[in-house]
Amino acid sequence: MQHIISILLENEAGALSRVAGLFSARGYNIESLTVAPTEDASLSRMTLVTRGSDTVVEQITKQLNKLVEVVKLVDLTEGQHIERELLLVKVEATADTRAQIRDLAEIFHGRIVDVGETTCTVELTGMGEKLDAFLQTLRSTNIVEVVRSGVSGIARGRKALRT
Amino acid sequence: MELTGAEIVVRCLEDEGTEMIFGYPGGSSLHIYDALYKQEKVRHILVRHEQAATHAADGYARSTGRTGVVLVTSGPGVTNTVTGIATAYMDSIPMVVISGQVPTQLIGDDAFQEVDAVGITRPCVKHNFLVTDVRDLALTIKKAFFIAASGRPGPVLVDVPKDVTAEKCHYVYPDTIKIRSYQPVRRGHPKQVKRAVDLLLQARRPVIYAGGGIILSDASDELTELVERLNYPCTNTLMGLGGFPASKSQYIGMLGMHGTYEANMVMHECDVMLCVGARFDDRITGDIHKFSPYAKIIHVDIDPSSISKNVAAHIPVVGPAKAILGDMIGFIKSSDRKPDTEAIATWWGQIAQWQAVKCLEFDRNSDKIKPQSVIEMLWQKTGGDAYVCSDVGQHQMWTAQYYHFDKPRHWINSGGLGTMGFGLPSAMGVQLAHPDQQVLCITSDASIMMCIQELSTCMQYRLPVKIFSLNNRYMGMVRQWQEFFYDRRYSNSYLDALPDFVKLAESFGHVGLTVDQPADLEGVIQSALAEKERAVFVDIVTDQTENVYPMIAAGCGHHEMQLRPAAQGQVVEGREIA
Ligand SMILES: Cc1ncc(C[n+]2csc(CCOP(=O)(O)OP(=O)(O)O)c2C)c(N)n1
Numbered sequence: 001m002q003h004i005i006s007i008l009l010e011n012e013a014g015a016l017s018r019v020a021g022l023f024s025a026r027g028y029n030i031e032s033l034t035v036a037p038t039e040d041a042s043l044s045r046m047t048l049v050t051r052g053s054d055t056v057v058e059q060i061t062k063q064l065n066k067l068v069e070v071v072k073l074v075d076l077t078e079g080q081h082i083e084r085e086l087l088l089v090k091v092e093a094t095a096d097t098r099a100q101i102r103d104l105a106e107i108f109h110g111r112i113v114d115v116g117e118t119t120c121t122v123e124l125t126g127m128g129e130k131l132d133a134f135l136q137t138l139r140s141t142n143i144v145e146v147v148r149s150g151v152s153g154i155a156r157g158r159k160a161l162r163t
Numbered sequence: 164m165e166l167t168g169a170e171i172v173v174r175c176l177e178d179e180g181t182e183m184i185f186g187y188p189g190g191s192s193l194h195i196y197d198a199l200y201k202q203e204k205v206r207h208i209l210v211r212h213e214q215a216a217t218h219a220a221d222g223y224a225r226s227t228g229r230t231g232v233v234l235v236t237s238g239p240g241v242t243n244t245v246t247g248i249a250t251a252y253m254d255s256i257p258m259v260v261i262s263g264q265v266p267t268q269l270i271g272d273d274a275f276q277e278v279d280a281v282g283i284t285r286p287c288v289k290h291n292f293l294v295t296d297v298r299d300l301a302l303t304i305k306k307a308f309f310i311a312a313s314g315r316p317g318p319v320l321v322d323v324p325k326d327v328t329a330e331k332c333h334y335v336y337p338d339t340i341k342i343r344s345y346q347p348v349r350r351g352h353p354k355q356v357k358r359a360v361d362l363l364l365q366a367r368r369p370v371i372y373a374g375g376g377i378i379l380s381d382a383s384d385e386l387t388e389l390v391e392r393l394n395y396p397c398t399n400t401l402m403g404l405g406g407f408p409a410s411k412s413q414y415i416g417m418l419g420m421h422g423t424y425e426a427n428m429v430m431h432e433c434d435v436m437l438c439v440g441a442r443f444d445d446r447i448t449g450d451i452h453k454f455s456p457y458a459k460i461i462h463v464d465i466d467p468s469s470i471s472k473n474v475a476a477h478i479p480v481v482g483p484a485k486a487i488l489g490d491m492i493g494f495i496k497s498s499d500r501k502p503d504t505e506a507i508a509t510w511w512g513q514i515a516q517w518q519a520v521k522c523l524e525f526d527r528n529s530d531k532i533k534p535q536s537v538i539e540m541l542w543q544k545t546g547g548d549a550y551v552c553s554d555v556g557q558h559q560m561w562t563a564q565y566y567h568f569d570k571p572r573h574w575i576n577s578g579g580l581g582t583m584g585f586g587l588p589s590a591m592g593v594q595l596a597h598p599d600q601q602v603l604c605i606t607s608d609a610s611i612m613m614c615i616q617e618l619s620t621c622m623q624y625r626l627p628v629k630i631f632s633l634n635n636r637y638m639g640m641v642r643q644w645q646e647f648f649y650d651r652r653y654s655n656s657y658l659d660a661l662p663d664f665v666k667l668a669e670s671f672g673h674v675g676l677t678v679d680q681p682a683d684l685e686g687v688i689q690s691a692l693a694e695k696e697r698a699v700f701v702d703i704v705t706d707q708t709e710n711v712y713p714m715i716a717a718g719c720g721h722h723e724m725q726l727r728p729a730a731q732g733q734v735v736e737g738r739e740i741a
Contacts, residue, residue: 010344013293014281025286055471062468068290068310071344163343 002031003057004076004083004153006161007046010069011037018067019046028052028060032085032150043071043163047152072161080156086123086149087131088113092142093120101141108134119144168297168328169194172261175304177204178336181232183223183595184208185216189236190276191263194328208595208624211616213240215588217247217318218614221256222589223596225575226550228381230257230312231592237263238276241322242283246582248318249287253579254402255379257316259307260284266326267295280322289317297330302337309340314347315466316379348465351482351490359437359461359478360494366435367506368457368513369395372418375402375578376440376464376484383407383571385488386439392495393502396514398426400441402578405568410547415514416523419447420715421560424522425514427713427721430455432513439463440484443473444579453720463487522713522726523564531706532681534558534633538565540688541603541631549601550575550593554586554610557639560711562605584613587630591617594626601692604630608658609638618671621698629691630700632664635707643710668700679704 009015016035023030031049038045050060057075064070076083087110093101098120102112110124124134128151135146155161166174172195176184183206188196199207210216213235220231231251235241241262251258265274281291290310292303300323307319363369377386377399383406390397390413397407398418407414416423418430427449430436436458441447448454454474462469462476463484470479480487525535538561541549551566553559553576568574575593577585590604611632621628633639641656665675674697678687684703691699712727725731 014285017282018285021285055475059468059472066466066468068342068345 002049002051002077004081004151005048005050005061005064005073006076006153007048007064007073008038008071008161008163009044009046010071011042011044012069015044015069018069019048019064022063022067026063028056034150034152047150049151071163074155074161076153076155079159081153082156083127083151083153084125085128085131085151086125087134088121088123088147089135089138090119090121090144091138092118092144094118097141104137110134164334165331166334167194167198167331168300168323169198171297171300171334172304172323172328173198173202173205174334175301175336176232179308181205184232184234185210185219185592186234187213187216187236187240189240189263191237191265191325192234192240194325195234195263207234209620210588211619212614213243214247214584215614215617215620217244217251217258217260218585218588219592220258221247221251222552222575222592224256224258226572226593227596228572230259230308233258233260235260235262236276237265237280238278241280242278245284245287248284248320250577250580250582250585251318252287252289254375254577255316256318257312258318259311260318260320262320262322264293264322264324267324268326270324280320284320288320291320291322293322294327295324297327297332300327301334305337305340306342309342310345348482349486351463351480351487353490355478355480356487356490357494359480360491360498361500362435362459362461362478363393363437364495364498364500364502366395367503368432368434368510369437370429370433371395371397371437371439372400372430372441373397373403373406373439374400374441377403377406378571380440380465380484381571382440382485382488385485385492387411389488389492392492394507396429398422398429400447401563401576403441404563404574405571408569409567410569417563420449421564421711421713424520424713424724424726425517427715427724428517429514431721433458435459435461437461437463439488442469448473449715449720450718520726520730522730524730525727529681529706532679532684532703534561534635534705534709535565536681537631537633537684537703537705538562538605540685542566544688544692545601545603549573549603550597551603551605552576552586552590552593554606555581555583556607556610557643557711558605558607558633583610586610587614587617587628590628591620591626594628595624602628604628606630606632607639608632608634608636608661618668618673618698622672625696626698627694627696628698630698632700632702633705634664634702635705635709636661637707646710647716664700664702673698673700675700675702677702677704
């Protein structure tokens with residue numbers, strides 16, 4: 001099963017490589033990884049998507065907790081949560097086909113954020129499946145480039161991961 | 164007062180109470196060496212190779228419980244420490260390694276003697292730091308000592324660029340420290356401890372399986388009290404030897420690949436297992452699918468990630484062994500339930516049958532020196548009281564089997580990483596920590612060559628280490644596996660061109676002795692042990708064909724041990740008892 005692990009860690013040089021090194025050394029897989037500073041500049045927030053049996057994921061969270069720089073973590077998939085991913089996709093488009101792409105994007109609540117002579121770029125956020133579905137509908141057009149941010153997530157309700 | 168970074172390093176060591184450090188100088192650490200020169204509180208032990216510095220600090224730490232400290236230079240200095248750091252990491256030994264680094268403005272430029280020390284050591288340290296500002300130096304060293312020694316101990320590296328050791332700042336060494344992201348557990352959860360005791364007291368075929376955590380946590384007294392109070396059988400892992408005294412009647416020997424038949428049978432047949440400070444390593448469990456099929460498992464460990472990693476625990480208890488065993492004894496005393504003495508007596512009856520196999524017997528009438536007899540004699544002649552450091556191979560297993568440790572911190576070996584070359588330098592660290600005690604290094608012809616240069620360090624510091632080399636002209640353990648599993652194709656395991664060890668020892672200024680007749684063994688051992696001032700190298704020519712028995716081969720369970728050839732067919736089944 002897929003798990004979304006949200007981690008608060010010290011915003012220090014090398015913390016990211018410790019997490020990445022742990023996954024490669026122990027043979028765990030990382031499907032996506034996002035990291036950015038938080039409102040408290042001394043902390044970073046990392047969202048990590050991994051896949052594995054319950055025992056493997058239990059080990060992953062224990063091993064992560066063991067890293068000295070990890071302050072706290074939560075497996076968001078254990079409770080109700082919101083997950084979002086950002087997609088930027090650049091497709092070939094002429095003046096004739098642009099309207100069609102815009103209509104498609106609107107159905108998915110995306111929008112065109114850049115237009116060139118022969119291309120246009122759509123921005124879309126949502127769950128991974130929604131982004132997949134959108135990319136499916138673009139199959140007939142020529143996709144030039146796809147950029148996905150990886151998943152970010154947050155628990156529903158009052159629950160929060162903070163120090 | 165303002166101090167330079169180099170002076171701060173030395174002052175931190177002083178304030179940390181470090182009496183000695185092990186190291187080797189070089190360009191990036193010269194400021195620190197200069198600061199060392201100008202003081203007298205911290206003693207520096209100059210080794211002959213940085214790997215030996217880490218093993219010596221490691222031996223010092225294992226035998227005292229205090230943190231071992233290493234000082235090396237950048238580049239090759241720090242890469243040479245990697246084996247020793249990994250050795251300490253695998254066995255959870257508290258160690259602080261301070262490495263010089265090229266000046267901060269050169270980092271990343273492939274400067275002379277630059278390596279990414281933090282990157283190279285990351286997978287084999289508990290934590291590491293690069294200090295880029297002299298104002299962070301004292302606090303970082305404080306953190307390093309705190310992290311190394313607390314929780315599940317381990318090595319911590321502090322990489323200090325040369326310019327940082329030259330810059331000045333005001334020095335304060337914090338008394339205490341709190342790290343929000345690192346808070347080791349100090350006690351077990353009382354509810355879990357109580358559940359564990361309830362289960363333990365219901366056992367009909369119990370076993371207590373205790374590992375290196377007992378030693379690290381100084382929990383031998385508590386373990387001994389618990390085992391004696393319950394009268395349950397107790398087995399120690401390779402790392403736990405001495406954690407429970409071998410001379411007590413409840414002791415059933417070491418378990419695992421070369422453990423005793425009785426310990427492994429008990430592991431297989433038990434209905435309740437209390438595992439304390441051990442981690443179900445593959446050398447302990449044998450084939451994991453055949454592991455202890457009837458057991459309910461209580462696992463006490465300070466590291467949550469050790470619990471249910473290889474074997475699922477029914478009752479996990481996270482915390483230090485000492486505190487938890489103490490609490491368990493408390494609950495047992497106040498509990499209405501008592502151990503089922505009748506069932507336990509039946510269980511001991513069964514165990515006696517397994518013990519009757521005498522799995523550690525060996526040929527005592529051979530005309531060649533049997534390696535087992537050497538260890539047995541050393542055990543007798545030292546009254547079981549020596550510090551025994553070992554290298555890696557057959558001799559290590561024989562030492563574990565035939566030197567019956569009664570005290571913790573006396574058996575010093577690389578269990579987790581299995582590092583050949585560990586023996587001699589670790590013995591130096593132990594001897595420096597215990598100048599008046601008998602310190603043995605049990606080694607063999609291949610292992611000893613891996614850090615042989617340290618004979619020079621032994622001379623410089625007049626360390627009267629007693630080196631007993633079980634010379635079988637082979638990498639014995641490799642030869643044994645090739646005999647068993649590769650149809651006797653002894654690929655690259657014969658040691659051609661061995662030196663004359665007696666002359667070699669003498670050339671370093673030590674006493675060299677050799678013996679090849681069983682009848683002469685006792686005399687040679689006695690004269691070696693009688694030497695109080697000088698190191699002695701005893702080259703013992705042993706039976707080349709001897710193998711370590713009993714043995715659990717790959718794919719086998721505890722109940723499928725292979726006994727020595729003369730005893731095969733003696734296996735006693737155990738299932739009929741309930
Ligand atoms: C540094 C290192 N290299 C290789 C090995 C693999 N290895 C394990 S035991 C062994 C043979 C050891 O031979 P020796 O020191 O002569 O001891 P004996 O088995 O003969 O007692 C080897 C090569 C190791 N443990 N460590």
